[in-house]
Amino acid sequence: MSSESETAVSNGAASNGTDEPRESLSVVDNRTGRAYELPITDGTIKSLDLRKIKVSEDDFGLMGYDPAFTNTASTRSSVTFIDGDVGILEYRGYPIEQLAERSTYLEVAYLLIHGELPTKPQLDQWTHDITIHTFVHENLKSFLQGFRYDAHPMGMLLSSVGALSTFYPEANQIRDAENINIQTIRLIAKMPTLAAFSYRHIRGMPYVYPDNDLSYAGNFLSMIYKVAELKYQPDPRLERALDILFILHADHEQNCSTSAVRAVGSSQVDPYSAIAAGVAALYGPLHGGANEAVLRMLRRIEKVENVPDFIEGVKKGEEKLMGFGHRVYKNFDPRATIIKKACDDVFEVTGVNPLLAIAKELEKTALEDEYFISRKLYPNVDFYSGLIYEALGLPVEMFPVMFAIPRTSGWIAQWRELLGDTEQKIARPRQIYTGERSLDYISLSQR
Ligand code: SDX
Numbered sequence: 001m002s003s004e005s006e007t008a009v010s011n012g013a014a015s016n017g018t019d020e021p022r023e024s025l026s027v028v029d030n031r032t033g034r035a036y037e038l039p040i041t042d043g044t045i046k047s048l049d050l051r052k053i054k055v056s057e058d059d060f061g062l063m064g065y066d067p068a069f070t071n072t073a074s075t076r077s078s079v080t081f082i083d084g085d086v087g088i089l090e091y092r093g094y095p096i097e098q099l100a101e102r103s104t105y106l107e108v109a110y111l112l113i114h115g116e117l118p119t120k121p122q123l124d125q126w127t128h129d130i131t132i133h134t135f136v137h138e139n140l141k142s143f144l145q146g147f148r149y150d151a152h153p154m155g156m157l158l159s160s161v162g163a164l165s166t167f168y169p170e171a172n173q174i175r176d177a178e179n180i181n182i183q184t185i186r187l188i189a190k191m192p193t194l195a196a197f198s199y200r201h202i203r204g205m206p207y208v209y210p211d212n213d214l215s216y217a218g219n220f221l222s223m224i225y226k227v228a229e230l231k232y233q234p235d236p237r238l239e240r241a242l243d244i245l246f247i248l249h250a251d252h253e254q255n256c257s258t259s260a261v262r263a264v265g266s267s268q269v270d271p272y273s274a275i276a277a278g279v280a281a282l283y284g285p286l287h288g289g290a291n292e293a294v295l296r297m298l299r300r301i302e303k304v305e306n307v308p309d310f311i312e313g314v315k316k317g318e319e320k321l322m323g324f325g326h327r328v329y330k331n332f333d334p335r336a337t338i339i340k341k342a343c344d345d346v347f348e349v350t351g352v353n354p355l356l357a358i359a360k361e362l363e364k365t366a367l368e369d370e371y372f373i374s375r376k377l378y379p380n381v382d383f384y385s386g387l388i389y390e391a392l393g394l395p396v397e398m399f400p401v402m403f404a405i406p407r408t409s410g411w412i413a414q415w416r417e418l419l420g421d422t423e424q425k426i427a428r429p430r431q432i433y434t435g436e437r438s439l440d441y442i443s444l445s446q447r
Pocket residue numbers: 251252254255256285286287288290314319320321322323324325326327328375377380381382
């Protein structure tokens with residue numbers, strides 16, 4: 001920080017010779033009386049600029065303190081835009097509502113990763129490449145068979161994605177564009193296969209190999225549901241509803257699991273290990289595990305008449321209304337609105353899920369209650385999605401897995417963006433140390 005900029009500010013003359021206000025913060029350190037000018041760019045100040053604010057030459061300088069990064073931008077990104085106040089979600093600038101209505105998951109995955117909608121030849125090639133990479137090494141079957149019969153499929157997915165890194169040791173060549181592209185294709189292609197194999201394992205059923213005649217969503221349904229029939233034919237309404245769910249879950253800017261992928265990826269590890277970190281973060285009930293928690297909550301409420309008592313318990317802080325609230329959306333989550341509509345399409349085929357009435361009563365009651373209104377708590381993506389997964393016959397343990405499959409394309413898009421970002425380096429936050437200092441070792445007999 002040059003002395004003239006300090007001097008300039010110290011006279012309150014934070015000017016640049018024009019009437020235009022400077023894009024900067026003028027701050028005074030009351031410990032020293034010294035004034036500083038911190039440049040503002042893109043609505044942020046660089047945390048590193050705070051380090052110049054010291055009380056003495058050997059002072060480390062100031063840091064920002066932001067547990068859970070509630071007000072910290074960790075990166076520049078052009079993948080996904082969210083305006084939480086007005087419920088806007090756009091992938092590469094395209095509104096989620098238009099993509100859900102007119103696109104397909106594979107086309108959206110291409111958009112997220114390559115930054116533009118594919119031409120017909122590009123989409124055909126992309127679809128072909130992914131379709132022919134849906135198989136996994138046979139050893140992964142025996143790896144999965146090592147899990148207990150009642151293993152949580154998210155734990156199986158987390159492990160098997162990480163295990164893939166051992167089958168493609170060249171994946172750690174992260175500066176090789178061709179290598180990045182083939183690993184991108186493998187990850188998107190193989191996630192449904194690993195997910196379906198995990199499901200068949202906990203069901204005690206033989207694994208179903210991918211059917212390359214089917215669409216991405218149709219093939220997943222086949223690997224889940226095919227039994228003795230020679231060829232599984234997915235119901236097109238279920239296939240489309242699942243494809244829409246995949247589109248809605250594909251990316252969501254710097255959420256917990258994407259931040260995990262970026263942090264792990266910043267060490268320059270292979271993409272399978274970075275994505276495994278994303279699966280691990282998504283597993284948590286406050287994140288992707290919320291859709292499983294919502295269904296368990298609805299089952300526990302059991303009937304509509306119990307909703308008022310349950311809501312009172314939430315307001316007393318006894319538990320959270322799972323599927324409600326969001327760090328960014330302080331209005332409706334546009335994905336929840338679309339999923340609620342998709343419920344109708346699915347229930348046309350499967351019959352209405354009786355828990356829907358409880359979910360709707362919960363939503364109605366909460367949206368009229370000051371506790372939720374004052375905290376800006378609205379249904380999020382997880383509130384209704386579980387009703388569809390249950391109607392599709394999936395067990396609640398599979399719900400977070402259904403989130404991880406499509407989010408893989410978003411995680412990869414963000415990871416690839418990280419690799420190309422010259423501002424990034426290995427993630428290594430600081431801390432405020434609160435422990436003891438310089439203690440002398442005490443021998444065991446003296447303790
Ligand atoms: C996802 O980040 C993303 O983009 C995530 C995601 C994605 O696509 O990647 O959108 C997917 O993870 C959606 C969220 C799924 N999680 C849940 O539905 C779990 C229930 N929701 C909460 O745990 C919570 O709302 C979070 C975790 C989603 C957000 O938490 P924040 O932003 O840290 O908010 P907070 O915990 O500070 O809550 C603020 C207040 C608190 O009350 P007070 O302490 O001020 O009195 O709101 C209350 C909280 O207790 N609150 C809730 C609540 N969520 C927040 N009270 C009851 N029920 C809830 N669900």
